Amino acid sequence: MSGVEIENLNVWFGDGEDRVDAVIDASLRVESGASFGLVGESGSGKSTILRAITGLVPTWSGKMVVAGEELGDSRSATFFNKVQMVFQDPYASLHPRHSVDQVLSETLHLHGYDDIDKRVPKLLEDVGLGTSFRFRYPHQLSGGQRQRVAIARALAPKPEILLLDEPTSALDVSVQAEILNLLVDLREERKLTYVMVSHDLAVVGHMCEQIAVMQHGKVVEIMSVEEMRAMRPQNEYTKHLLTSSLGYSRPESVR
């Protein structure tokens, strides 16, 4: 069974001279229980694909079958019990006037849980935040702490499929290691399916078996993690990306 199946997906915004074709004829298939990486150029449509799955962009064409449902204009009531997303921008995805406790309690309530007072501290513990954070507001948290709250919120309804948009790019490497270990454990325990966007190729290499590379709205290559590790991609852009990942090299003109 496939967890996420996307065929010939097109997504566009605006019209006239401001029209953007954000995703062009993209196809990919993620088996249930697999972990799939999405990498590529900034602005190439990675977040847009995840947002299209969750129903956040109205203008699209093509076919999407996710968690056994063929997707249309709206999402069924149970869709978000099965599919959750962690957004790229932790600040924007948390309500500024809601405390951590409110954010998590509301989500749990919305998904029909009643032992909320017991679950909130557990969720916080799962993402490595002590209970002292429970009553803080977003502006009282550091960037990485906010992202962990966002991950806790996505885990709350116990989804089958997690769409992760740069889940650790705001985190320090040690918390990143904790969160990645947690995601690996959760996937094993709960047989979760992941679609993960990251610009950090080492993170994607650690987490995913298959990786799609995007540029200018198109999927230019789908490769296995072994091919990526061996630095032997087919596509020119992918080659360029892999080489750039080796670190900053000062251009001649600057030296």
Added chain:
Amino acid sequence: MSEQMPNLVDVDDLWVKFPTRTGMFDAVRGVSFSLGKERLGIVGESGSGKSMTGRALLRLIRKPGIVEAKQMKLMGEDLLSKTEQEMRDVRGQRISMVMQDPKFSLNPVMTIGDQIMEAYSLHAKATKRDAKDKAMEMLKAVTIRDPDRVFRAYPHEMSGGMGQRVMIAMMLAPDPEILIADEPTSALDVSVQGQVLSIMDRLVEERGMGLIFISHDLNLVSSFCDRVLIMYAGRVVETCRADKLHEAQHPYTRGLLNSLPRLDQPRDRLEVLKRDDAWRDAASVVETS
């Protein structure tokens, strides 16, 4: 740094404190450093006080937070005794900061173009036409693919990495003497990242700008910066030359380095830092060079 030349920034014993329900929380505890015409990296775990150190320099700590220091100077001028009005002239024009959450820091109801033009004209008294030219030039410099569209667009129409580049364009437009860049490239793919970094690099080399570069990316800091401060629990636990970061000695720094996933060396589990209370208690390191 030669003896006679004044530093761009001198900070001595900086504290940032927040009163909370459970007493005073010290986010930054006695940090001292200086900045020359160089790339100074600040690394350290989440919550270690990196952003607060940067914001404190601009006196941008929100009330009821408190900033204290024995000394906080910009080219010899005392920043702590400046009035709020005087600080407004410092911000943007002399010290710019690329904030960690670019979309949150941009004005959601103003077009990207208008925001960059405003940032530029506030300090350069430019005509509208010059400001527009400058804004377009900056958007192209940060490798925005379709600058005409982006100029007319609103922040929510930007991808994560485009938002970051817009913020960088805006902060560099007024030609600051010092740029504090807080995780400026965390949402950029490695290729665009390299191009954006080379812009900052050039400003340091050619214009003598001072750069404070806050980042979680140890490999990047090591290959891009000149020196690094490593922060833990509001203190500097170690400083070193950036290219020697991988030989750092402090167990905390070693722990950070060991927790990185590596493309060339796959592992089942990533190493997680085991913290030691002694790290928290040791005094902040001050450079001896």
